[in-house]
Amino acid sequence: MGDAATMDTAPPGAAPAGRRLGPVILEVKDISLAFGGVKALTDISFDVREHEIRAIIGPNGAGKSSMLNCINGVYQPQQGSISLRGRTFRHMNSRQVAEMGVARTFQNLALFKGMSVLDNIMTGRNLKIKSNLLLQALRIGPAQREEIEQREFVEHIIDFLEIQAHRKTPVGQLSYGLQKRVDLGRALAMEPQVLLLDEPMAGMNVEEKQDMCRFILDVNDEFGTTVVLIEHDMGVVMDISDRVVVLDYGRKIGDGTPADVRANEDVIRAYLGTSH
Numbered sequence: 001m002g003d004a005a006t007m008d009t010a011p012p013g014a015a016p017a018g019r020r021l022g023p024v025i026l027e028v029k030d031i032s033l034a035f036g037g038v039k040a041l042t043d044i045s046f047d048v049r050e051h052e053i054r055a056i057i058g059p060n061g062a063g064k065s066s067m068l069n070c071i072n073g074v075y076q077p078q079q080g081s082i083s084l085r086g087r088t089f090r091h092m093n094s095r096q097v098a099e100m101g102v103a104r105t106f107q108n109l110a111l112f113k114g115m116s117v118l119d120n121i122m123t124g125r126n127l128k129i130k131s132n133l134l135l136q137a138l139r140i141g142p143a144q145r146e147e148i149e150q151r152e153f154v155e156h157i158i159d160f161l162e163i164q165a166h167r168k169t170p171v172g173q174l175s176y177g178l179q180k181r182v183d184l185g186r187a188l189a190m191e192p193q194v195l196l197l198d199e200p201m202a203g204m205n206v207e208e209k210q211d212m213c214r215f216i217l218d219v220n221d222e223f224g225t226t227v228v229l230i231e232h233d234m235g236v237v238m239d240i241s242d243r244v245v246v247l248d249y250g251r252k253i254g255d256g257t258p259a260d261v262r263a264n265e266d267v268i269r270a271y272l273g274t275s276h
């Protein structure tokens with residue numbers, strides 16, 4: 001029987017694709033979350049190191065999205081703490097967590113379908129805008145300069161994600177795969193230190209998945225962004241992750257390198273008992 005507590009075996013600085021991992025940037029400690037009588041998470045602890053790609057996997061209802069929602073302040077766990085760069089945050093809302101450098105994408109896209117790609121990504125830039133609303137509305141002085149700078153940054157993201165041809169297109173007219181890419185762009189517009197991705201490949205065809213994998217690796221590599229992702233596609237998880245946390249019925253049953261979790265009997269049992 002695999003022992004989750006002894007699976008944290010990634011050697012310091014090790015990463016499958018030759019990535020150099022830094023110190024712990026995000027620490028999740030003894031998190032428990034319940035909705036009435038439903039225990040979504042029980043005593044979950046794990047850490048994420050700077051520059052790491054860390055996956056959270058598990059069968060349906062295992063608590064993966066609840067975990068991301070605790071990290072980014074959507075849910076307030078009844079127990080435990082979450083620290084970013086050693087700073088513990090309790091009872092912070094999503095905006096405050098975002099201001100600390102944590103951005104996320106969503107399982108069910110939350111884009112403004114009638115707005116263009118450019119404007120959707122621009123909404124992710126709002127946190128960075130310093131001038132006041134009146135100056136922005138009048139587009140004068142520092143506000144005008146600032147808007148130009150922000151737009152340049154957004155254009156850079158559009159180029160990076162190779163969606164130049166769609167920059168003026170209303171998002172609702174794009175394929176699902178491209179909409180997921182715009183969702184990633186909006187999160188990147190926040191220049192996050194930690195990027196939380198909730199099923200970034202869900203509903204994609206093989207080619208779209210390959211593209212998304214490449215963009216996640218490029219974001220990690222070129223911007224040095226730490227990535228925490230939930231994903232059901234095991235091929236993708238095993239290919240791109242440095243370490244994997246496995247949840248089942250709200251409990252952690254495995255934690256380690258892809259090879260570690262693949263060999264963990266508890267993990268194998270949890271997956272054999274489901275349709276995944």
Ligand SMILES: Nc1ncnc2c1ncn2[C@@H]1O[C@H](COP(=O)(O)OP(=O)(O)OP(=O)(O)O)[C@@H](O)[C@H]1O
Nearest residue numbers: 035038039040058059060061062063064065066067
């Ligand atoms: N807002 C909520 N209210 C009540 N119960 C909830 C809520 N959010 C999650 N749960 C419950 O918590 C448990 C964990 O759900 P969660 O969505 O976190 O799992 P998951 O691993 O992300 O599942 P999936 O892979 O299907 O998305 C489930 O039993 C779910 O029904």
